[in-house]
Amino acid sequence: MTDSTSKKNLKLARTLLVVAVTMFGFGYALVPIYDVLCEWKWIQRDRPDDIKKVPETAYTVDVNREITVEFLTVLNESTPMTFRAETKQLKVHPGQYYSVNFYAENKTNKEMKARAIASFSPALISQYFEKIECFCFSEQTFKAKEAKTMPMRFVINPEIPEQYKTITLSYTFFDNTERSVNN
Amino acid sequence: MSAAVDEHDHHDDHHDHGPEKGLLRWIITTNHKDIGTLYLLFALTMFFVGGSMAMVIRAELFEPGLQFVDPAFFNSMTTMHALVMVFGAVMPAFVGLANWQIPLMIGAADMALPRMNNMSFWMLVAGVLLLASTLFMEGGAPNGGWTLYPPLVLQPITVGKALPFAVFSVHLLGISSIMGAINIIATIFNMRAPAMKLMDMPLFVWTWLITAFLLIAVMPVFAGAVTMLLTDKFFHTSFFNAAGGGDPVLYEHIFWFFGHPEVYIMILPTFGVASTIIPVFARKPLFGYASMVWATASIAFLSFIVWAHHMFTVGMPIAGELYFMYATMLIAVPTGVKVFNWTATMWKGAMTFETPMLFSIAFVVLFTMGGFTGLMMAIAPADFQYHDTYFIVAHFHYTLVPASVFILMAAGYFWLPKWTGHMYNEKIGQLHFWLSTISVNILFFPQHFLGLAGMPRRIPDYAVQFADWNMISSVGGFIFGASQLLFLYIVIDTIRGGTGEKVSDEVWEDAAKHGLEWTLPSPTPYHTWTTPPTSVPTEHVLDSH
Numbered sequence: 001m002t003d004s005t006s007k008k009n010l011k012l013a014r015t016l017l018v019v020a021v022t023m024f025g026f027g028y029a030l031v032p033i034y035d036v037l038c039e040w041k042w043i044q045r046d047r048p049d050d051i052k053k054v055p056e057t058a059y060t061v062d063v064n065r066e067i068t069v070e071f072l073t074v075l076n077e078s079t080p081m082t083f084r085a086e087t088k089q090l091k092v093h094p095g096q097y098y099s100v101n102f103y104a105e106n107k108t109n110k111e112m113k114a115r116a117i118a119s120f121s122p123a124l125i126s127q128y129f130e131k132i133e134c135f136c137f138s139e140q141t142f143k144a145k146e147a148k149t150m151p152m153r154f155v156i157n158p159e160i161p162e163q164y165k166t167i168t169l170s171y172t173f174f175d176n177t178e179r180s181v182n183n
Numbered sequence: 184m185s186a187a188v189d190e191h192d193h194h195d196d197h198h199d200h201g202p203e204k205g206l207l208r209w210i211i212t213t214n215h216k217d218i219g220t221l222y223l224l225f226a227l228t229m230f231f232v233g234g235s236m237a238m239v240i241r242a243e244l245f246e247p248g249l250q251f252v253d254p255a256f257f258n259s260m261t262t263m264h265a266l267v268m269v270f271g272a273v274m275p276a277f278v279g280l281a282n283w284q285i286p287l288m289i290g291a292a293d294m295a296l297p298r299m300n301n302m303s304f305w306m307l308v309a310g311v312l313l314l315a316s317t318l319f320m321e322g323g324a325p326n327g328g329w330t331l332y333p334p335l336v337l338q339p340i341t342v343g344k345a346l347p348f349a350v351f352s353v354h355l356l357g358i359s360s361i362m363g364a365i366n367i368i369a370t371i372f373n374m375r376a377p378a379m380k381l382m383d384m385p386l387f388v389w390t391w392l393i394t395a396f397l398l399i400a401v402m403p404v405f406a407g408a409v410t411m412l413l414t415d416k417f418f419h420t421s422f423f424n425a426a427g428g429g430d431p432v433l434y435e436h437i438f439w440f441f442g443h444p445e446v447y448i449m450i451l452p453t454f455g456v457a458s459t460i461i462p463v464f465a466r467k468p469l470f471g472y473a474s475m476v477w478a479t480a481s482i483a484f485l486s487f488i489v490w491a492h493h494m495f496t497v498g499m500p501i502a503g504e505l506y507f508m509y510a511t512m513l514i515a516v517p518t519g520v521k522v523f524n525w526t527a528t529m530w531k532g533a534m535t536f537e538t539p540m541l542f543s544i545a546f547v548v549l550f551t552m553g554g555f556t557g558l559m560m561a562i563a564p565a566d567f568q569y570h571d572t573y574f575i576v577a578h579f580h581y582t583l584v585p586a587s588v589f590i591l592m593a594a595g596y597f598w599l600p601k602w603t604g605h606m607y608n609e610k611i612g613q614l615h616f617w618l619s620t621i622s623v624n625i626l627f628f629p630q631h632f633l634g635l636a637g638m639p640r641r642i643p644d645y646a647v648q649f650a651d652w653n654m655i656s657s658v659g660g661f662i663f664g665a666s667q668l669l670f671l672y673i674v675i676d677t678i679r680g681g682t683g684e685k686v687s688d689e690v691w692e693d694a695a696k697h698g699l700e701w702t703l704p705s706p707t708p709y710h711t712w713t714t715p716p717t718s719v720p721t722e723h724v725l726d727s728h
Contacts (some may be wrong), residue, residue: 009295009369016365020403027407027437031422034433050352077338117425123498174426 020065059095064156066091069098069156070162072170079175080107081114081142084157086149094158102150104173106142112177121168128160131165139176202708206267210305213297214709215282216602221304222279223595229271229311230588234664236264241626242398243643244653250599257643258326260454260476263318266349267448270356271311272584276591277452278303278363281391283602285367287700287707288385290376290716295369304363310355315344317352325349327435328641330438331409332537333423333431338414346416350409354607357402360581364395371395374700382476383719385698388471389476390455393483397444397451400487405441408434434499446575447486450582451479451551453590454521457543460597461525463697464540466533468722469522478517478524485514504563511561515554522551537691539610545620546586553581556631573632580627587622592619599674600690604706605681607673615673625659637650698724 065160069092073086092098106112116136121128131137135150142148156167191391202208202217212218240259243251252260261412282300286293294300317324322343327336336346371384371392411422421427423434454475462469469475491499491507499507525547534540556578560566569575592615600606629652638649645653686705694701699719703711 005295005373008373012369012372013296013299013365016368020365020399023400024403026406026724027404028411030404030437030440031411031433034436038430054537079227114684115426124500157219172425176426 003111056097056130056132056155057101059158061093061095061153063093065158066096067094067156067160067164068092068166070166070168071102072168073102074170074172076172076174079173080172081112081175082107083107083171083173085170085171092156094156095158097132097155099133099151099153102152102171103147104135104142104150105141106145109144111177112142112145114142114173115137115176116171116173119172121170121172122164125164127165128157129169130155130157136171138183149157157174185341189557190391192521194310196605202487212292214300215286215294215297216709217282218294218300218303218304219279220602222275222282222307222593223324225304225308225311226272226276226591227278227671229267231484231667231671232315233267233272234530234667236260237660238664240264241657244645244652246342247645247647247650249644252643253508254643255323255326258641259318259324260711262325262327262329262643263314265326265632268583269329270353271307271314271447273449273587273591274360275307277391277394278300278344278360279450280387280438280591280594280598281363281367282297284598285370285391285473286374287711288388288701289371289374289699290377290719291713292364292372292710292712292715293374297373298680299362300366303359303366306355306359308473310359313348313355314352318346320344320348325665330435331412332438333412333415334425335424347413350413353409353593354406354561362396363618364398367391367395368399372409372565376712376717376719378715378717379686379719382473383721385455386451386458386472386475386479387455390451390458390479397448397486400595401441401444401448404437407443408437408441411437423622426708432494434495435497436491438687439493439552441570442493443490444483444486446579446582447482449587453484453546453587454479455546456590456594457525457546458521459698460593461496461528461547462690463544463597463694464537465529465534466693467528467532468697469524470527471520474520475524476609477596478520478618481517482514485517489514491636492561492563492566495563496570503550508561508563509650512558515558519553533690535692536640537596538607538609538616539593539597540672541613541616542589542596545616545710546589546593549581549585549589549620549623553578553586556581561692569634571639573640575628576640577634580630584627585623595631595670597691599677600681600686600701601700601705602707603678603681604686605677605679606684606686608683610681615666615669618665622659622662622666626656627659627664628655629659695721 020055038081071088071090073083075081075083082103084103086101086103090098090100104114106114118136120129129166131152131154133151133153135152140148140150202214203211209221211223223446239252240257243257244251283292285291313690314324320343322345325331325336325345331349347650350680371388375384400579404598414420414595415429421429423429423431449724458469458475477654489511490512491503491508495507556574560575560578562568596607596612633649633652633656636649638645640655688703688705689695689701690705691701697720700707702716
């Protein structure tokens with residue numbers, strides 16, 4: 001191999017290495033890009049961040065429509081809590097406000113921080129489900145063995161398309177204690 | 184070079200450009216043919232390791248109920264089978280072929296960066312050993328599927344102690360393939376014989392050039408994704424952790440941004456080899472050379488913008504579903520061009536049916552079937568039925584086994600006589616072909632029915648209505664697995680002398696018209712093209728009448 005070819009090879013190799021390193025960075029850049037695309041509702045609709053506190057607006061109650069809302073509660077394998085919905089199912093009119101309660105208990109002898117994350121089925125209705133008050137808006141702190149009854153107040157926007165008859169809202173409580181201590 | 188080896192060389196001066204003696208030759212070699220051989224033999228070994236895992240899977244699925252292994256180990260087997268076959272067998276096999284063939288085909292003396300070439304190979308070995316070591320760890324090997332989706336892959340029950348090892352293994356494998364890709368690009372751009380223009384290059388060289396760019400673009404993204412998994416697990420970041428404001432669906436997007444180009448990384452060089460073999464046995468120039476090059480480039484481009492068709496069911500807005508559906512269907516156009524061109528190359532050709540040609544024809548037919556099931560799944564509303572069932576298992580196995588793996592076998596039969604100077608046993612070769620082709624269909628075709636009937640993938644046990652087709656599929660699997668021992672026998676036998684028939688430089692009739700490598704002596708000398716060829720075959724550039 002002549003010296004000039006050798007130099008050309010090294011130069012090209014270096015350029016390509018820079019491309020590879022840039023692509024590693026691009027992988028991380030996908031994280032904020034994803035957030036933006038979700039905000040524009042291009043690729044994902046029911047992100048936890050979408051479920052925000054909404055100011056109470058007066059809607060016209062649509063008494064002719066009735067939608068069944070089911071409440072599910074989930075705990076992953078190692079979360080030391082009790083967690084249940086006090087109302088399992090509710091028939092609601094779009095535009096009318098309702099309050100339901102959730103019960104959660106810390107089963108450990110230590111203080112615990114936990115965060116509830118919502119998930120909707122069908123996923124695309126999350127934008128019509130407006131929450132005025134919810135334990136899911138922030139991280140909850142439980143003292144040792146503490147039990148809480150936590151309210152959630154919501155309304156279904158009357159603009160919700162006709163075809164939705166049943167909505168399932170599922171909450172998962174994640175144990176965030178370790179994470180909070182470390183951060 | 185060590186002093187001991189120096190002395191050795193002095194004994195026979197005429198060999199001073201030959202290989203090192205002894206085992207050290209294989210460890211320190213920078214010769215593209217030696218490294219190619221190492222890659223190919225390593226890939227062949229991993230093909231049998233990954234194949235054994237598949238046999239465990241098929242044995243467990245032979246009947247409903249749990250017979251041989253516990254569910255966690257079963258899931259380790261599906262995960263490891265995929266990782267070993269993708270990163271240990273198919274990708275390294277094509278890198279091995281690239282190492283052997285690209286310098287021979289473009290008239291270069293060696294790869295552009297020979298020492299880096301050696302390093303890529305040994306990093307691959309290190310990466311695969313690290314991955315294999317997880318099999319012996321407390322909690323077993325990763326068993327959340329090869330896609331390593333969170334949150335499953337991060338839960339204690341799935342990872343055991345294996346996750347960080349799997350992640351570092353992916354890093355090593357990634358660095359190894361990126362170095363290999365850089366080397367291939369540098370070789371093709373800078374080391375080509377001056378007489379060879381870009382549009383004179385054999386299709387195998389073209390497809391590898393494009394594949395190498397794909398590798399450089401997406402392997403780092405995968406490395407980033409698994410690094411995020413690692414920091415989520417051990418350093419309390421929240422990229423994919425919903426409790427911390429992250430989103431597990433983000434991982435799927437990043438993974439498939441890598442994953443979809445990755446499947447083309449495994450298929451584009453396959454196209455290249457098929458486009459090399461078919462014209463030789465059809466005794467015609469390749470039909471539509473330029474369209475082949477453009478089709479390859481288009482497929483590579485499209486591979487970057489269709490990733491979310493792997494995740495139609497995550498809850499995308501309709502606009503997203505439609506975009507990814509139509510973009511995916513677009514891929515059928517350049518792929519159709521390729522299938523048309525292979526068929527047109529064979530049309531009215533003076534065809535003969537030696538083993539490499541048989542495997543190539545089977546590839547054209549069976550790959551097309553895999554392509555059609557791919558189109559079915561590209562239809563977003565229909566995909567909701569197929570998603571995560573045996574239908575997708577059947578689909579990607581059709582595009583990988585009777586496509587990539589068959590073409591790798593074809594390449595073995597096609598070039599082994601050139602490399603070794605010995606002819607393989609044609610009778611056993613044909614037996615291997617027929618056994619493989621019949622059994623691969625018994626193995627994978629019924630899986631379409633299972634998938635349509637609703638059998639989910641990655642499960643060790645299933646409802647009884649799936650029993651019959653699973654049993655047939657397993658029988659096909661055992662025959663296919665056993666048949667591959669014939670290939671192992673043929674490879675060893677050919678290296679050790681084969682039929683004893685002396686092969687000519689061309690090996691196959693008029694092959695020298697189709698590629699530079701056939702103008703070299705058989706077996707290929709240790710050093711070739713120390714002076715570049717002055718003219719190159721350009722028959723493939725001519726259109727057929």
